[in-house]
Structure formats: C-alpha cells, structure tokens
Amino acid sequence: MASKDTYEFKAEIQQLLNILVHSLYTNKDIFLRELVSNASDALDKYRHATGHTAQAEEDGPDLEIRIHADKEAKKLFIEDTGVGMTREELVENIGTIAHSGSAAFMKELTEAKEKDENAVADLIGRFGVGFYSVYMVADEVVLTTRSHQGGPALSWTSDGKGAYVIDELADADAANAPERGTHIEIRLNPDLADQFTDPETLKRIIKTHSNFVRYPIYVDDERVNTVPALWREPKFQIKPEQYKEFYTFLTYDQAEPIAVVHQAVDAPVQFNALVFIPPTGNGFLPLERDNWGLDLYVRRVLIQRQNKDLLPEYLSFIKGVVDTEDLPLNISRETLQDNLLLGKIRSTLVKHVLGELEKMAEKDEEKYFQFWDAHSEIFKAGYQDFANRERFAKLVRFNSSTHDDHLQLTGLDGYVERAKEGQKEIYYLYGPSREACKLSPHAEIFRKKGIEVLYLYEPIDEFIMDSIREYKEFTLVSAEHADAATLEQFDDAEDAPKAEKLNPEQEAALPGVLGRIKDALGDRVTDVRASKRLSDSPVCLVNPDGQVTSSMDKIMRVMSK
Ligand code: ADP
Ligand code: MG
Secondary structure, rough: OEEEEEEOOOHHHHHHHHHHOOOOOOOHHHHHHHHHHHHHHHHHHHOOOOOOOOOOOOOOOOOEEEEEOOOOOOOEEEEEEEOOOHHHHHHHHHHHHHHHHHHHHHHHHHHHHHHOOOHHHHHHHHOOHHHHHHHHHHEEEEEEEOOOOOOOOEEEOOOOEEEEEEOOOOOHOOOOOOOEEEEEEEOOOOHHHHHHHHHHHHHHHHHHHOOOOOOOOEEEEOOOOOOOOOOOOHHOOOHHHHHHHHHHHHHHOOOOOEEEEEEOOOOOEEEEEEEOOOOOOOOOOHHHHHOEEEEEOOOOOOEEEOOOOOOHHHHHHOEEEEOOOOOOOOOOOHHHHOOOHHHOOOOOOOHHHHHHHHHHHHOHHHHHHHHHHEEEEEEEHHHOOOOHHHHHHOOOOEOEEEEEOOOOOOOOOHHHHOOOOOOOOEEEEEEEEEHHHHHHHHHHHHHHOOOOOEEOOOOOHHHHHHHHHHOEEEEEEEOOOOHHHHHOOOOOOOOOOOOOOOOHHHHHHHHHHHHHHHHHHHHHOOOOOOOOOOOOOOOOOOOOOOOOOHHHHHHHHHHHH
C-alpha cells in the first residue's frame, strides 16, 4: 500500500464544509468544544480499552489534553493521549459522515437551506457539527495520530475544500508525532488568528464549554479545568464544603444553599443531578423571569445552559446541573425540546426534590419556613402538577385562625391534627390580610364554634385549594360555602360571643324587613335570608352553594376582561 494517499470527501461532507466555511455564523468558539470533547472521548476509549483507571500511567504519557497557540505562526494545537487512529479509522471516522456527529446536522440542513442563510447559521449554533466545525476557523488542518494498538504514525491533512491526504510519517517526522493519541494542528484563518491564539480567549472558551471534562486541560501549560464535575462523584466522598463551593461557582451566591439534592439515577434513564435550593428567591423583576433552568451536560460537556425542560416552572428557583450519558453530544435544541428522555429525567428529578422538601419539613421546620419564605411565591404554582398533587398538598403552608400573628404557618397535616372530633371538612377563608379575615362575617361562626380556619392572603391560594379539593379524609371547603347546619352540630367554644335572641315582636317583623331589602337590591341578589351564622355583623354576602367564592369570582371577572 502506498504510504501517501489522497481521498475525496464524500459529497455530503463537501456540502457541509462549504457551508461552514462560508457561513455567517459568528459564534465560532464551539469548534474548540468539539475538538476537546473528541479528545476526551478518545481518552475515555483508551481507558476503556486498557482497563486503566488511574489518570497517569507509569509506562506511557499521562491522560490529558494540551492546547497551545503560536501567535506568530497563526497556529493552534490541540493534543490528546487517547486511542489515536489507524489509517482505516481515519478514513472511516473523519471521512465518513455516518460516523460523525454531523449526520443529524445534515438532516436538518436540507430544510434550512430552503429558507435562507440566517437559518443555516442558526442551525450551526444549535448543533455541534463535530470535527468539521474546525473549518469555521481553519485554513488548513494537519492531524497527526498514532493508534494505541501500534502501527505507524499517520498524518491527515486537508484544507477542507474537497480532499484530504493521509501520509505515513517517515521516521524523522514520526519523532514529533504523538507517542500515543492525536495532535491537531490548525492553521488559522488570518482574520481569526489573533482571537484564537490569545490564551485568555482560549481559557474562557474552555471554562464555558468544557470546564468539567474529566481529564486535565492545559492551555500553554496552565491547568484550566480545576473544578471537578462534583455531580459525577460518589456522594460519600464529597464534603459539605465542596457542595457549597460548587454552589457558589455555579450561582456566584456566597451564601449557604438551603438544601442539596445529589442523585445518580440509572433507570428509567441514566443521569446524574446536583441541584440546590438557594437561600433567597430570584426576585421578580421582569428581566429575571426567564433567568432559570438547569445546566444540561452530556458526559461532562455543557450542552445547554438554563434548560427549561428539566424542571417544571414551579421549581424554577432551583439551581444546578444534570448530566446524562443517554443523549448524543450534538443534539439540537429543537430535538431537546420535545425529548422524551428529558421528560423522564424531569419527572424523576421532581420526585427527588419533593422528597427532599418533605424531609426538610419533617425534620427541620425552621429551615422549611426559610424555604417557604424565599420560594413559596413560585412554588405555589405547583398546584398544577397533578401527578404530584398529594405531595404538593402536604407541602403547602398557610396562616391560620389558631395562630397569634400573620407570620406563623401550618400545613394541612397540622390542621387535620387539630380538627374537632367528627369534623370532616378543612375550612379556609380568603382575605387581603389577617385583619380582614378576622373581621369577615364569614369567620364568625367558626370563632363561635372554635373551629380553625386557614387564612388565604393571595389569589393563588384559592386555586391551590380548588385543585387539592380533598386531603386525607377531609374535604376542603371555603368558609363562605360552609353549611351552617353542619357547623351548628358542634358545641360552642367556651369563649364564644353570645348572640342576642330576637323577641317575638322582632321575629314577626322579620319577613317584612327581608322583603324590603330584597326589593331594594332587586336582581343584584338571588335571595335575602335571615342568618343563624352571624353574631357581631349585621349582614354578609354568600354565594349560592357550589359556586365560586366571591374572591375567585372577582379574579375571574378580571381575567375575562
Ligand atoms: P462524534 O464525536 O460525534 O463522533 P466528530 O465529527 O466530532 O463526531 O468526530 C468523528 C469521529 O472521529 C469520532 O467519532 C472519532 O472516532 C474520530 N475522532 C475525532 N477526533 C478524534 C481524536 N482526537 N482521537 C481519536 N479519534 C477521533
Ligand atoms: Mg465529536
């Protein structure tokens, strides 16, 4: 076999290269992410093939990735000590699109091309286009490689225009070739050379995209990725201060997180998650509203920041990362969006987070109240999570008539424990403040009977009650709708205010009074009745049974406008 051979790129690769070279796409940084991830994959493969577990070996080069730049020569070098490639592998892997991560990209490309150049550029951004992305910055690439299985050192050279050359290195050249693994020499496009030979730029790109690659990455001999991918480490090896450090690294928040959820899950999908409950809320500035989501990694390489499919919005206060082996590195954002796998990760993750909150509520109430204080405004939207409705119901908190001030809180479990013998309903009352609730005519009979009423201060609380409906053996009932006869069964509380009884004369005048009020109000009311519930207030408004509460009615009127 001739040592030097020229090969034509397959038509589809030529097409891809042509697009990359001429694209308007500006975020060219991602080429480095792709090359580093290939290097990391090659190191993984080497470790796997040889059964090595250590980072370093006694009889060979360390497992690492080295990057250095030569400003004068306008060149960038990326070197790994991974598996390397044989000639067959070079042709097969680099020359054939079926074996490259670019295949998915090409599939979508046909559609995008029918649109316009911007659509194509956008597509490059949304995909990792694998090895070929190097041609967004390169005029020529020389890849030198030596397979760990032995054989000669080889060079692969191409300007990315139509063909590549594979050459077997003569002994003299082979001295510069890797002992094992792959060296990539990039002759940079002169317009981009300053940018991509600047060590600070290179470090920044690596920190952004490849910070958690498990092998050391050096830029001009300086180690760049210093924070370990904590989420992939066994829990028992991690010290609390490492979690704190990682949280700070992730969020820039110096405070201690309220809780850490660290999970390694194998079924129904493989993923590692490390998420935190921050001690304070996001704030509700409109600008902040979109500022949430978990960072999605695939095998330690960042795929997407603030992915919003990994958690429901009501848990959007949570910060952290998810890493899965079950996704390809170069998955598109679109494919991500309706990805079944992410849906499975999400439902598993939600269960772990709710479990953590339950544990906290049980074991450390003070901490739980801190959580509630910081995040309840967002968390309350969880009433829409029907799959976890019971668990959500257990976690919501309210101020109540049994409390001394508006700062105290109870859950439904607390209410149930305090309920009267024979009580089958949990009562709640909406009002803009504790004072308003206490003054409400609807609260009177409950005070008289010594029955607890939960005070709801926010409109969303009523939606929560509406969706929970039942808790344990109790039905949730608005104080406005509570049945007077049911309540009358209970004995009066000791300190109950006593209503004066009507004398026979007043009794006789009652129908006339009611009739006159009814006439005056006309069809604004359905009926006017004498009440057994009131003791202090002269009058109160009630809704006919089964209809929405008056506050809910107000909300619905506003919404339908
Ligand atoms: P992907 O990484 O998704 O397979 P790429 O286009 O990035 O797609 O790479 C194509 C193939 O080339 C890889 O699958 C691998 O077999 C081979 N390859 C690329 N870079 C290296 C490297 N540094 N060492 C060994 N093999 C490599
Ligand atoms: Mg790749």
